[in-house]
Amino acid sequence: MHFVGLSRTKRGVKYFEPYTFQRSGLKVANRIALSPMTNKQSHEDGTLSDGEYKWLIRRGKEGFGVLFSCAANVSMDGKGWNGELGVYSDLHLEGLTQLAQGIRACHSTGLVQLYHGGARSPEPLIGCRPWSAVDHMFRLGKHEVSVRAATEVDIRRVINDFKVAALRCQQAGFDGVELHAAHGYLLHQFLSTENQRNDRWGGRFENRIRLLMTIVSEIKSVINPNFLVGIRLTPEDKYTYKGTDFDESLHLAEQLIEVGIDFLDVSTWDYRKSPDKYPDSGQPIISWYRSRLGTDFPLFVAGDIWDPTDAMQAMQYGADFVCLGKAAIGVPDWPSKARQSEFKAPRPPYTKEHLAAADLSQPFIDYMSKWENFVVSE
Ligand SMILES: Cc1cc2nc3c(=O)[nH]c(=O)nc-3n(C[C@H](O)[C@H](O)[C@H](O)COP(=O)(O)O)c2cc1C
Secondary structure (H helix, E strand, C coil), X not given: CCCCHHHHHXXXXXXXXXEECCCCCCEECCCEEECCCCCCCCCCCCCCCHHHHHHHHHHHHCCCCEEEEEEEECCHHHCCCCCCCEXXXXXXXXXXXXXXXXXXXXXXXXXXXXXXXXXXCCHHHHCCCCEECCCEEEEECCEEEEEEECCHHHHHXXXXXXHHHHHHXXXXXXXXXXXXXXXXXXXXXXXXXXXXXXXXXXXXXHHHCHHHHHHHHHHHHHCCCCXXXXXXXXXXXECCECCCCHHHHHHHHHHHHHHCCCEEEEECCCCCCCCCCCCCCCCCHHXXXXXXXXXXXXXXXXXXXXXXXXXXXXXXXCCCEEEECHHHHHCCCHHHHCCCCCCCCCCCCECHHHHHHCCCCHHHHHHHHCCCCCECCC
């Protein structure tokens, strides 16, 4: 394996420099992205709330070049939790349009993360039994959930739902979408080696990737050529999501490029990490992807990026864009602060007042209180 990370270091590209997507010509103000983050602020019917608008637009005004929405469900039966943004109905169009316009007004690039929860969509929330690639029992929080295997009709329907949702985002005025094929949700459930269906949607690698590949092709066949379609991938097993082989994930990335995606977003949780499969390689996950994607294919990377030194290091490993999650919650003005290379982002726990001043509304603050050591307990 030849690693190309070093040659990129020499180019000395900085995260606050602009970026142009070659195929679409879309220009992005800088390479600092707000990572997709569930924030529980949407209304019960999935429409946009003022709280969610403020949280995102504040980051746009503070100079994030790219704003990803939270994971937004493309089907009614793909909802994973309350307060989730919906993109499954024209009911959502007005809020989506308002958000897209707001993002554009602050010269940021707006991308909606499209997802379906699959096995992880609780029955009380969706009103029916959750479905996935295979039938199985699944532990969701304190509950054992019985999941049924997808029928051909479910699969056809969800492909269409992703397509229609992407069109809706285009109509609303967004710059593109990201398909969430990471973190153990439906698309990842199909990719997993645990998907041992014996039809063309499971079993061997070519079959397990078919759902994702078909959705990409279907979306591409209807959207404008300059509307971005990217994919978020998990490179290896993590937490409860199992069945991801690192080499397969690299191979999948290559196949996705062939089918015409515009960017890849790798969710590492730690940008410095080497793959579990090759712990002694001395090469972080990002560099493996960079080497397989070629020098110029747009690569977003998330995972424990807090300080300018982290961002620069991630880019030296091969990232084109750095996605900030927790740092962007606590430090909304990260892009301007990080102009100083010696800047150190204040780390959690944050007070509730601090988070309110960073434009998190109460449901988001309550949600973050459940994350270990993120909010100062009273
Ligand atoms: C509150 C919270 C919500 C998240 N929601 C999502 C989500 O909706 N979709 C997604 O792909 N990742 C989600 N993530 C993962 C982040 O996008 C990011 O990849 C991860 O937090 C690692 O980056 P960080 O160390 O900068 O936080 C979430 C993370 C946090 C902290």
